Amino acid sequence: MGLKEITLRVEPPGREPFDHRVTGDELVIGRSSRSGLTIPDPYLSRRQARLYRCEDGWYLEDLGGRNPTLLNGLPVTEATCLSVGDLIKMSETLLRVVPAKGTGEASEVQTAPASDSAAVYRPASALIERAQLLDPAQASEAGLRRQSDRFRLMNEVHRVLARHISLEEVLKLILDRVFAELIPEEAVIFLKDSRGEFYRAATRRLPGVSGDFLYSRSLVREVTEKQLAALVLDTSRDERFAAAPSIVASGVRSLVAAPLLDPDGCPGMIVLSSRANIRQFSEDDMELLVSLASVAALRLRSIALAEDVARRRGLEKELELARAIQMGLLPENLPQPAGYELAGFNAPSRAVSGDLYKAELRREDRECVLLLADVSGKGMSAALLTASLEALSVGPIEVGLPPDEICAKLSRRLYARTSAERYATAFVGVLDIASHTLRYANAGHNPALRVGADGTVAQLGATGVPIGLLPMIDYAAEELPLGPGDTVVMYTDGVTEAADPQGAEYGLERLQELVLRRSASSAEELIEIVEQDLESFVRGVPYADDRTLLVLRRKPA
DSSP: OOOOSSSEEEEEEEEEEEEEEEOEEEEESSSSSSEEEOOOOSOOOOOOEEEEEETTTTEEEOOOOOEEEEEETTTTOOEEEEOTOOOOOOOOOEEEEEEOOTTTOOOOOOOSTTOOOOOEEEEEHHHHHHHHHTTTTTTOOHHHHHHHHHHHHHHHHHHHTSSSHHHHHHHHHHHHHHHHHTOSEEEEEEETTTTTOOOEEEEEETOOSSSSSSOOOOHHHIIIIEEEEESSSSSGGGGGGGTTTHHTTTTEEEEEEEEEEEETEEEEEEEEETTTOOOOOOHHHHHHHHHHHHHHHHHHHHHHHHHHHHHHHHHHHHHHHHHHHHHHHSSSSSOOOOEEEEEEEEESSSSSOOOEEEEEETTTTEEEEEEEESSSHHHHHHHHHHHHHHHHHHHHTTTOHHHHHEEEEEEHHHHHOOOOOOOEEEEEEEETTTTTTEEEEEEEEEEEEEEOOOOOOEEOOOOOOBBTTTSOOOOOOOEEEEOOOOOEEEEHHHHHOOTTOOOBBBBHHHHHHHHHTTSSSHHHHHHHHHHHHHHHHTOOOOOOOOEEEEEEOOOOO
16 A cells, blocks of 8 residues: 655755645645745746645656656656655755654655664665755755765765776775775675676675675665665664574674666665674765765776677677688689589678578589578578588588489488578589589579570479478479570579568569569679669668579570
8 A cells, every 4th residue: 555644854945944744635846825835946837746645645746847856866757656765856955755743654765764763775866866965054064074075085986996997896996995984894795697696796804704694685676676775773673684593693783785776777786784783884874885886886887888898899800700711611713614604692691691602513524513502590600500501512512412412411411410490491503514404403492593595584493391401301303404695593582582661672573574684694794783783772771681692604605
């Protein structure tokens, strides 16, 4: 259940604080004399905000004034339920939600640690904002001196942390300052790992202190998930530590904790502890620890960003090396069978490609084997599979197997060496140079195009399933005569699936019409023509997949 009645502790600029008990079901706050709570702040709107009661408690909404209403440091963009301890800021006026006197209301977030209170939990963002406020008109000489000393300390910490230092040095520095300023017996800094779990990143103890380091899952949740600062005056009276008798037995009674807040959330926390007869922490200690933790969090964030940049640079270098290795697998110069032109092209959509093409002469240059493949997936994993497929193809090609048997052997070997989701589509052709016959097998690949000098186009469709998809599979083969001026265009789906700004695909029909219209072009020229047409079509849209072309053309008579 939410709060039934509340009191607002109002701290207007330049005036004495006062309490306003909220009665009725609605309260409008502003500088207008007609408001339910009038605050003489010239920068407030006449009707700045409204509190209203619902069945589940009191809600705060901003009424659209010149300056936003802030709740615990964040703008109020929609009606928000209030809790005891919430800090409302309107211009230079602060309003803190406290329990209505005599109502018996209780909350885990207290406004001040009464003598019989075991713990205080405050929103860390509100404490940070409060620490930044300094009103010389209201502060005592001692308070001004304390605030000045705190600003001096924060500036010193900022200057030291601004240097180029490691994560370990940052944690050590924070522990140095903590022990110098707050004098705990023990301090622990927890950081979140890649799995979202918190681990002890740094610890320190005074000489003679022993036992288990302080740790409480409940405390971690309160501080990191709710982003609350915690002040526990007596662990023996706090239920969060009831299940940790070793902590109570060690004599630890007082502790203070603060979240490490950065713009992306809370990557960790810092906890200080002490035995009651040595040190009992106060709210001033909690505010100072929150300030130190906020400075540390910003530096930890910058270190994490720098490490991420370094990792990215390292990865880029590895990708450059991988690309260089992969380019070495692609033929630098394709063989040119007697009476034919042969040209190839590959452009990865990422740093490395999942496409492969190769051409090799065999049987004393009487045959030319053509291979074009597209492995499943993208990026580094696809590139590794491509390299594996290229290595596996060497033997079947060299021993003189026909295209259907090359596909069958490749499929069995790939299936045995990879997981079920890894496979490749491929087009394998063997050109008999003397008879001008192309025998081919298509393992689930895009249909190659045979463009005749007579103006006809034929699609060389699939004769079997993709390579590596099944443990044992046979492939069929087809034969295709090539006349003078005939061209065979092999390609991967990165060509036909290239998209324009509206999401329309380039498509097989457009490719077919283009190569038919430019069929008199040489193999090299035809590849350039297709690439130029693709660039014109996509109009700057990045390619989603690798693009590879392999063109075989019989020279005209």
